[in-house]
Amino acid sequence: MLKHRLLHRSGRFGLAVVVAALAAPGMAYAAAPGVNIDDPSAARVDAALATGATHVRIFVSWRQLEPAGPDTYAGAVPAEDPAAVQAAADIDDAVRRLNAGGARPIFTVIGSPAWANGSSGDELVPPTDPATYAAFFARFVAHTSSVGQVAAYEVWSGVDSADSWHGTVGPGPYGALLKAAYAAAKPVAQNGAQILAGPTTGNNATFIEGLYAAGLKGSFDGVTVRTDTACLSLPPESIYREGPDQRIGQYAFLGYRSVRQVMLAHDDPGPRIWMSELGWSSTGGGPTSCTRGTGAGERPSGVTTAQQAAFLTQAYGCLARDTYVAVASWYALEDRAALAGEETGHYGLLDSAGGKKPAHAAFAAVAAAGGGPQRPCGDDRPPGVRFVTPDRTPFTQTLRLEARARDTAGDGVTPSGVARVSFLVDGKAISRFQKLRENQLVRLDWLRAADLPDGPHEVVVEAQDRLGNVSRSSITVLKGAEYVRGVSYPSVITLARRAPLRCAGLTCTLSGAVSGPLRTAIAGRVRIEWQLLIRRPRSTGTGLVSLYVTRHKGGAAADRPFAFTQALARPGRWRVRVIYDGAAPLAPARTPWRPFTVRPPATADD
Known part of the structure; x- marks a missing residue:
């Protein structure tokens, strides 16, 4: 059996399971509630299913399944490696057991073998060649999705943090791994299984924006985030703003809305957000008891058990309002006895002895409601x-x-x-x-x-x-x-610098714009007159006189550049001018007459 080493902001990795409830009838778009379990044993899986959960997220160690070299995993591993054999069997058994209980797994594939990353045993160093990871990932997807129904696969975890990515952190390096893995695995994923970008620390909208900038649009079916950040003691509706665009901050629970804004800004509304972890620790420490993160020594390490239950209910009520969130997985099922005095050991729905905390009943109620109901959440509207x-x-x-x-x-x-x-x-x-x-x-x-x-x-x-x-x-x-005194400032009509007047045959176009001083708002209309030079008899009856007559007129709003196009009546000598009628505070203006000649089109005899 694969020995579990829980990953929770510690830089260590092993096997963990997350279970998330499916949406009940009538709540098809509410986020499916989930719970992390620290052991994929039958007892842990059954305990998770007993909460009403119906999705399962499982951390899978590539290093554990292919310790000796590439292409050794295809749903089975060499018998001479008992740990790898047991790990593969545990994964397959978990799929079958969860499917039998009405649940589907979510697999997070992380941890490079030494032969792939060149390290001396640090599995969180990414592979030297993304293609090696992609090849294993595709084989794993093909096999496990044939064993039973799998909800999704995450490509690595904590991809924006040096805690979980022991290489150059950034959208570029991770994007290369994600792109290769998606291209290899998506064609072999069965039963609608989703391929997800690995979860960020908090709601890292900037990192997701970087993935789009690196050309990763189309290389994931969903974006994953983790909101159980260090020493979280504020309710889910609390927000703060950050960055030049003042988006909801990365470490606010509702920061997933900023991630969604990034996705929409890149015209990518299809993928949904999967919240891999959410939670509050029930340490109930003093006002300066936090020992991790930016709040160390300045805020509480957690909340009371009653607050934990209340915040759980509020969080899922928030998520139910935002239909683009597919699954939200609570961290964790049970407190850890080995960490009895630490913030990281008190996120469970159960205490370390298996006793139910108030959050357990709150989670069961949310799961029974299919992730709902919607609740008022977050003052994110401006005054x-x-x-x-x-x-x-x-x-x-x-x-x-x-x-x-x-x-x-x-x-x-x-x-x-x-x-x-x-x-x-x-x-x-x-x-x-x-x-x-x-x-x-x-x-x-x-x-x-x-x-x-x-x-x-x-x-x-x-x-x-x-x-x-x-x-x-x-x-x-x-x-x-x-x-x-009521005197307006002058306005200016500026014609285009390059070829302001262009003619093709009898069709001519004049371009330009109206402007005023500083940032004056331009109102009113701009007009154009096209005049043709003609000759007609004098009124005295002797000889001819030349004069211009208006043959065409046009107009447009003056608040934007103009481009007047006119099909002229016939060849000849023409002139054109533009007139701005003026609108406070700008005075009227007009251009000088601009003469030009339109010649008859050439004939075959010419």
Whole structure:
């Protein structure tokens, strides 16, 4: 039997099993709830199934199944290696036993043999050649999916962390392994088994973005994440923001929503998210008892048993709202006696003696409901904010700014409240207000507005709630005596630099754009006139006179570049001009007449 060495942020690997409940009828899109078990024995599998779980995630050691060289595993291993023989048998037996109990396994394939990675026994060093892993992975997928129904296969685990990937960490190196494994295994995966990108630490949207940038779109059927990060003591609805785009943070439970945003941004809505691990440790330590991660010595190591149960229920209620999450597997079934005083030993639904903790009943209830029901979850909506003043009245000296902000949230969610309101002018912050009541009027008489150059300026009011959700509203104001007197600034019609007027036969196109000073919003319409030179008798009846007459007209909105195309009435001498009618604060403008000649098309006799 394969000796188990649990992997949980420790850099060690062996065999672990995760069981996840299938969605009940009517809840087909709720995340299937799961539970990690630390031993694939019949007793552990049965205990997991007793919770109502119906999916199983199993860590598989490539090193254990092919210790001596490539191509030795094909569902069986050489009899002279008892450990490998037992490991292969345990895997096959787990598939059959779980299938018999209405469950399907999820296999996570990790751990390189020394012959593949060149190390002196460190199985977490990735293989030198991704093709060797891909070949084993494909054989493993082909065999196990023929033994019974398998839900999915994960390509490695902790792929963004030096704890589990003892090579160069990054989307590029891991992407090479993922691409090779998917290409080899997907054609032989039976019964709809999914090939998944290995789980990241927390919800690492940046790493997933890197996979897309490396060209990995189409090389996975799903993305996996782990949210049981070190010393997690906040409820699942708590969020924080990070990065230039202020996405929900990597270590917030709801950060999987940021991962989904990355997938949608890359036009990849098909793959779903699989949450390989979620959980809270019931150490119930003091306020500074954490010994791991960025919160070491600054926050609790875990929560109480009652909080653990409550957070479990809340977490699955959150997941039920987001139908793109396929499976969420609780970590873990049972506490570990060997780690009685440590945070990592208290994630279980059972205590180390097998007694049921409150979380066990909470999990069973979630499983019985097929992963539901949906619950209010997370204030991830920004406050509503609006200007009271200024309006668009021009000014020359002090600028009065007034605004109100009111926080909002989803159905059933209590808003966190407005934390601050800031004013910005032309992208630079000028004032910030904090400790505000809901919808409180915020007022600033900005004296330094007199120092602004004349012309239009963008004023922004920004509201942020206590969870970091941000919204903005903007308005353009006009500074200068000319505006106050009602005199508009000049506008300019600029024709295209290269070949502004192009003709092909009788069809001609004139291109250009209207502009104003600074970031003036362009309103109104732009018009075009095409005139043909003709000759007609003088009114006196003696001789002919030449004059231009308008033969074609057109128009378009002035707020974007124009390209007027016209089929001219006939060959001859023409002229064209563009006219902007003007719209406050911009004055009208027109181009000079532009003469040109259109010649008759050549004939066969020519």
